[in-house]
Amino acid sequence: MKDFNINIVPTTTASIVKFEANRFLTRHENFEFKNIDEAKRSPLAQQLFYLPFVKTVYIAQNFIAIEKYDIVEWSDVQQEVADQIEEYLNKGGEVIREEKTSTGKVPVTVYAESTPNPAVMKFVANKKLVLKSVEFKNIDDAKNAPLVQKLFHFPFVKEVFIDENYVSVHKYDIAGWDEITMELREFIRNYIEDGNEVLTAETIKTQETEKVQEENDDAAYKELDDTSQQIIAILDEYIKPAVASDGGNILFDSYNEENKTVKVILQGACSGCPSSTMTLKSGIETMLRDMLRDKVQYVEAING
Secondary structure, three states, X not given: OOOOOEEEEEOOOOOEEEEEEOOOOOOXXXXXXXXXXXXXXXXXXXXXXXXXXXXXXXXXXXXXXXXXOOOOOHHHHHHHHHHHHHHHHHOOOOOOOOOOOOOOOOXXXXXXXXXXXXXXXXXXXXXXXXXXXXXXXXXXXXOOOHHHHHHOOOOOEEEEEEEOOEEEEEEOOOOOHHHHHHHXXXXXXXXXXXXXXXXXXXXXXXXXXXXXXXXHHHHHHHHOOHHHHHHHHHHHHHHHHHHHHOOEEEEEEEEEXXXXXXEEEEEEOOOOOOOHHHHHHHHHHHHHHHHXXXXXXXXXXXXX
């Protein structure tokens, strides 16, 4: 099984295409190289500059973006470039020569942010932690998530949810946030700063398997009725960004045409939140009613 898979992602700028990886490429935020001399820290970027149409190479944590000269069209060369990057990575090629600080650590900042759920605190880092959201209900769920395993060693940690650049911690009532926030924030910051794994390679491979499942789900999505597809589109465009900012996630489960009921799955700070019922009724339910007219009357949470 290949460790790296590259997905071609067009951008709003016609001359730039992103080559998105299913795994992290560097622990740093981003790099920009305008020529082969500037790319001394990146053997991969140097190799890409041997392609005569490459003008600029941008490297972020999980993607490479390339700006081209006008001598070619992306439609003619993008698959060749994607294959070249994928082959390079799967042969163990170096992306960035890491330059560590004198302490051997990569500087990281983490700040705590409250959520609508009084039992959940969101710890936001200045770097990407995962490529896909993951929820852990207990320590058994976290067998391939070293950071989460250690968080569950704190007796007041009940559940953990991780998305892109933050960790949402759901606590038991035995401790107040004023007593434990600083301790958790410093623990998470130190853990990340020391370069420790958030998820293991095994978990990443599991996520790759899930990606295949998602592709199958895409096929299943196309077979859904029009109303279900409209509901999913509304959730993705209007609801998910707001929910994510509060440290949670929402997923479509089902739609019943007979009783006009939508069922959703709540994760992270949204799961078990006292205000989630109000959010469902006054927010999501109202929006779906307004946008889909008489097709939706009720929204229910499976686990909220």
